[in-house]
Amino acid sequence: MEEIAARVGQNLAELRQNFSSGRTRGLEWRKTQLRAILKLVAENEDEIFEALNRDLGKHPVEAYRDEIGVVKKSAEYSLCHIEKWMAPKKGQLPLLFFPAKAEVLPEPLGVVLIFASWNFPISLALDPLIGAISAGNTVLVKPSELAPACTSFLACKIPLYLDNKAIKVVEGGSDVAEKLLELKWDKIFFTGSARVGRIIMSAAAKHLTPVTLELGGKCPIILDSLSGSDLKVAVKRISGGKWGACAGQACIGIDYVIVQRKFAPVLVELLKKCIKTLYGEEVENLKNICRIVNKNHFGRICNLLEDPSVAASIVYGGSFDKQNLFIEPTILLDPPLDAEIMTEEIFGPLLPIITLDEVEESIEFINARPKPLAIYVFTKNKTFKEKLLQETSSGSVIFNDTMIQFICDGLPFGGVGESGFGRYHGKYSFDTFSHEKAVLHRSFFLELEPRHPPWNGFKLEFIRLAYNFDYIGLLQLLLGLRRRYTSRTVH
């Protein structure tokens, strides 16, 4: 323990020293690091595929789409925009302040700690890192010990490509995390569960460290009545989104579906067909789908099906391969709402379908539960769209698709309520790791007497007019053409 404490303490000291030296502030340094990240993923694609396959059984195409491709896109986007982001933003000053200039200047927070999660172990480490670097900070990345091959990869490769005086990786489990959290950071960025999120926030409170918590929740899909090719596309997007992204182990993963009762049978049939096409039949023949990350989570997910009334609601799948940690894509129809499968985030390949009389009831259903990270809605009904947007709250809302908001750099990615706070992606990444410093430049010229004591009625009237930006009134006052304010105490 002491050895760990000493090691992390030393890392932090070095990062602090290097931040103070100013080496990370310049545009060139930041761009160099961003290019180095691009090089890192480009030159090690096969190794990354291998590591993701070892940790999660992730297929290379999924790996490229959700990990390598995301990192490349983010780094390139940052490289393209960083100079603009770093420039001061001018503020609009009223005439009264003349002569003066106002601007907001982004500056790095300092030394940043990033906790990455295990489900997208490459992109959830490197994407926030891209943000921290773009904003000019020094960074310590702590990848998840639940993805050991990817963690080793990052620990090995990052020092080879990036400036290891300013960017470090620390491997280890909760013992290392604990020691890290005792120290003072200028920002902590955490992706993971709400339970651990609370531990992080608690530790950060001691040092008044601002945090971004990217958590999760039960992200619902609402499927309105659709038909024909639209319905087929919707089902495909739901299947792809649910099982095609780390086998449901994703923060924005689809947790459950809400559909109008009369459409449930059609939906189940279409889903079954889709699953067979995309992922295969029977657990032994599963393909193109990740496995469950470890025995713990495997056990947790299987337990969700232990409850007899839950088991009875299974309409497809339900089998598992304990040896290889695979669970078949499973569909349940109306499991009891108070069962754990409907009160806890599933984070696995089980898909409950909840039926309601009318699809509009889904709004009340969702509002009775903690705010999710995302709500997915498949509908062509404009009124329903508006109502849902106005009356529910979530990190984001996606109409007619799933998961894809993750690659949209123009949209902030983050939660609200139990699903977290803070956001990133695109410029939001830069902002999340920056402090926006307000700067006001004034000149010595044109000093306004009424600003200073001793106070009198004239000065009060002057200031009163000034607050109303009543320039004509001010002129009148100065020319003696205006009555002064009088009161008992101010003469």
Added chain:
Amino acid sequence: MALDVEGMMKELRETYASGKTKSYEWRISQLRALLKIADHHDKEITEALRCDLNKPELESFVYEIASMKSSCQLALKQLRRWMKPEKAKTSLTTFPSSGQIVSEPLGVVLVISAWNFPLLLSLDPVIGAITAGNVVVLKPSEIAPATSALLSKLLEEYMDTSAVKVVEGAADETTALLEQKWDKIFFTGNSKIGRIVLTAAVKHLTPVVLELGGKSPVVVDKNINLKVAARRIIAGKWGCNNGQACVSPDYMITTKDFASQLVDVLRSELETFYGKDPLKSEDLSRIVNSNHFLRLTNLLDDEKVSGKIVHGGQRDKTNLKIAPTILLDVPQDSLIMNEEIFGPLLPILTVNKIEDSIDVINAREKPLAAYLFTNNKRIKEEFIGNVSTGGLVVNDTILHVAEHSLPFGGVGESGMGAYHGKFSFDAFSHKKAVLLRSFAGDVPARYPPYTPGKLKFLKALLNGDVIGLIRALIGW
């Protein structure tokens, strides 16, 4: 009367769930009600502030009433624009799609206010909460009891009490409030209580804004208009609640060879402002209570600073007054240099060259504000580039607080989050990302079975590489 916090929370959640606070009309009606309070009750307000702080009427007007009215008027003017969703750019990667960012209220929010600007620091955040469509509970500071009672009375009379409530009280009431589940907590005060608030927020993962304080330095270079600089420093320090403000210049840094000239000008301008016997001036606030009075006199009586007082030092225990006091060349390890002064004492540190002030400031916790008086462009740029602080003003003090296009907030020990102007609206909003996709343009490459061709396509798509896309499509 025991505080039924849970009953109150239930009522507030029901009000929020009813959706009424989301409407533009409701928000406008509440803002107009706040303006009415300021217009019709300004005399009662200035009396309460005299009672709590002996605040001069003009200061009450400028820093409390007019500031709050200005916030209200800006919100009234801009609210429709602020409430409009913002278009977000989507790229080829998600074509065809359109994106927008929708501002929505967070829900039920708690505003904990401070005692030094008890009206403004209560109502300014409440204005933010209301403009964003939330329901709000205000907990004013018990250290300014007359203002607290007046706020309770006036808000009950003018505001929609099913959505806007005031809870008066001290530590017990605050603790009871902090145990509840809030969708946002906005706190103004010191960092010790700030930590308590942040720790309490963990239970419900409540986001917080902490407007704290710190030791805001004012650095004075040579070759400036010294008279104007001195007046602006005095206005910011003693003319603003007698130094009891989070953005007051706390301590000063200047060069060894300039110090005595600076002190002379400060002395003479102080006399112009407050007369030969400042303890008798009606234009200076008193120290808020005997606790703080004792705390401040202890700083003066610290043996490390004995002999360092070059102006002032007089005190009146009965009336809780301390005269504007300047100390020169205090040791860095004295008490006065190790805590936020929050009073009318101004220690001056001297350095060999003015650039050294940057290291002196950076060796300490990040302040809420930093002030620099100079005409030297290079020094200005170096200072702005290297001093991390909430806000920074060149050649003036505290004025940035009045500029609503600038975010007002701290960094590091001086706080997190910001407000004023649209930043207030944003602080109390959730910015929901909305992506609208079409059913058309479904890309097979997204789905299994995965093939090398699909990989090529995806690579091109994610890179926004149109040629690559076409090639991949033709390659099939």
